[in-house]
Amino acid sequence: MRIRKHPILSFPEKDSVPFYYNGKKLYGIEGDTIASALHANGVKKLSESINLKRPRGFYCAIGNCASCDMEVDGKTNVRTCITPLKAGMEVKTQRGKGRLHGN
Amino acid sequence: MVTSECVIVGGGPAGLSAAKELLEAGARVTIIDRNERLGGQLIKQTHMFFGSEKQYASHRGIDILEYLVNDLAPYGDRLEIRTGTTVAAIYQDKVLGCLKDEKYFKIKAESVIIATGASEKALPFENNDLPGVYAAGAVQTLMNEYGIKPGQKVLMVGSGNIGLIVGYQLLQAGIEVKALVEAADRIGGYLVHASKIRRLGVPVLPKTSIKRAIGEDAVEAAEIWSLDENWQGIPGTEKKLDVDTICIAVGLSPLTELLQQTGVRVEYVRELGGNVPLLDEGYRTTVDKVYACGDVANIEEASSAMVEGRITGIHAARDLGHEVENAGFRIKALQHELYDLRGGPPGEKVRQGIKKREVLA
Numbered sequence A: 001m002r003i004r005k006h007p008i009l010s011f012p013e014k015d016s017v018p019f020y021y022n023g024k025k026l027y028g029i030e031g032d033t034i035a036s037a038l039h040a041n042g043v044k045k046l047s048e049s050i051n052l053k054r055p056r057g058f059y060c061a062i063g064n065c066a067s068c069d070m071e072v073d074g075k076t077n078v079r080t081c082i083t084p085l086k087a088g089m090e091v092k093t094q095r096g097k098g099r100l101h102g103n
Numbered sequence B: 001m002v003t004s005e006c007v008i009v010g011g012g013p014a015g016l017s018a019a020k021e022l023l024e025a026g027a028r029v030t031i032i033d034r035n036e037r038l039g040g041q042l043i044k045q046t047h048m049f050f051g052s053e054k055q056y057a058s059h060r061g062i063d064i065l066e067y068l069v070n071d072l073a074p075y076g077d078r079l080e081i082r083t084g085t086t087v088a089a090i091y092q093d094k095v096l097g098c099l100k101d102e103k104y105f106k107i108k109a110e111s112v113i114i115a116t117g118a119s120e121k122a123l124p125f126e127n128n129d130l131p132g133v134y135a136a137g138a139v140q141t142l143m144n145e146y147g148i149k150p151g152q153k154v155l156m157v158g159s160g161n162i163g164l165i166v167g168y169q170l171l172q173a174g175i176e177v178k179a180l181v182e183a184a185d186r187i188g189g190y191l192v193h194a195s196k197i198r199r200l201g202v203p204v205l206p207k208t209s210i211k212r213a214i215g216e217d218a219v220e221a222a223e224i225w226s227l228d229e230n231w232q233g234i235p236g237t238e239k240k241l242d243v244d245t246i247c248i249a250v251g252l253s254p255l256t257e258l259l260q261q262t263g264v265r266v267e268y269v270r271e272l273g274g275n276v277p278l279l280d281e282g283y284r285t286t287v288d289k290v291y292a293c294g295d296v297a298n299i300e301e302a303s304s305a306m307v308e309g310r311i312t313g314i315h316a317a318r319d320l321g322h323e324v325e326n327a328g329f330r331i332k333a334l335q336h337e338l339y340d341l342r343g344g345p346p347g348e349k350v351r352q353g354i355k356k357r358e359v360l361a
């Protein structure tokens, strides 16, 4: 669902960036955030509400609301809408509240 | 600990404009923004701006952003830019707790300018938490910054300028807009924007709102209904729309959380978007050497955010002991620009709000 034709903006071809979503290999492109790459792959559900487990997608896309929190390379509560995608990242749907980072 | 003469939190039009004035006056400046790119809301604004020539009217937001950033280039040695960095806390001694790549560090500032902008409001309706219900600015970010379609068929809720402009931008990206609904009895934004999307066949429906979103794991449809004069839905008028995305454009509220950690006085002023800091004419808050400007002080426009940023920068530079050439004259001229920007009926609300804030201060 990438935009190909636009009257004002141009989106040149960019190198693809492989990553894993719940174990499945997907591809984003250079310049993507984790959330934008997932969305381009048709993945809209990013997280689950803590108690009722309702599906959540992104809402603000600028790091304000935490609706896009996921587990990335073992770290929980990563705001995927402002985290740049890197090759080989392991992105997972987070269960529950997550843990504090660090040791 | 890292130190800085002036830390500016937020690299949108307000923060960048303040930086320019401070640097010109000889100050050492640090700009911090949690986004990877500077520019704030301007990054995604592909449309031409309104306003006067002085604030780059008829230029596109994305181009204005470039001018603002280029303006800072000559001062590279005194300017530190930290993008991808979130300011998570501010202590009362002006120590900022920052988060970059999951690492926490502190910066001690002599003065702080908060230009964090605003966040988009949510709207209560059944299933409003389903994936596919997105804030309008988020849809804009996805399309114009990352080149991704939020969906194929969209319902837009809200007819302020943001709803109208993003509605048009969706069409430009080749996405179908099934309808634009507005709870009030008239269009909120400029009529030129409304006519533009009407001409392209989008039904613009006043006195109408969303009743509920329908779907399991994501939006599969939306139900809209007509509202009576008390803004209550009228049973029997429901209409189901075949959409996969619901775009919410019902206003912004200032992002003052960080600002409030410094202990500044904040009051609720409806006309300015919610809780806003009390300020003097130099954009000084009630805490010494803490300033606020742009959307975080009053929800308005990039044009006024730029002018406010410059006035703030001049005052902050002088408060730090820097000489600003012709300061009095330049501040007057900038205040005049603000006065012009806020003239006429569209500026009525902001004018009232600012008056209220002055009285409270």
Ligand SMILES: Cc1cc2nc3c(=O)[nH]c(=O)nc-3n(C[C@H](O)[C@H](O)[C@H](O)COP(=O)(O)OP(=O)(O)OC[C@H]3O[C@@H](n4cnc5c(N)ncnc54)[C@H](O)[C@@H]3O)c2cc1C
Pocket (backbone or CB within 6 Å): A062, B009, B010, B011, B012, B013, B014, B015, B032, B033, B034, B035, B038, B039, B040, B041, B042, B045, B048, B049, B050, B051, B085, B086, B087, B088, B115, B116, B117, B118, B137, B140, B161, B162, B165, B166, B255, B258, B293, B294, B295, B296, B299, B300, B301, B302, B303, B304, B305
């Ligand atoms: C769809 C749309 C159309 C618009 N059209 C126009 C128009 O035609 N003309 C016009 O004049 N205006 C327009 N505006 C309004 C204009 O974009 C805003 O008023 C303006 O961007 C406000 O500037 P700002 O610098 O105060 O805030 P912003 O541009 O929002 O910038 C704030 C910055 O602060 C950063 N930030 C926030 N919190 C933190 C933190 N804790 N740590 C680090 N960084 C942080 C953010 O990442 C952001 O970059 C439009 C807005 C939208 C959404």
Ligand code: FES
Pocket (backbone or CB within 6 Å): A057, A058, A059, A060, A061, A062, A063, A064, A065, A066, A067, A068, A069, A079, A080, A081, A082
């Ligand atoms: S969508 Fe709001 S923080 Fe990511």
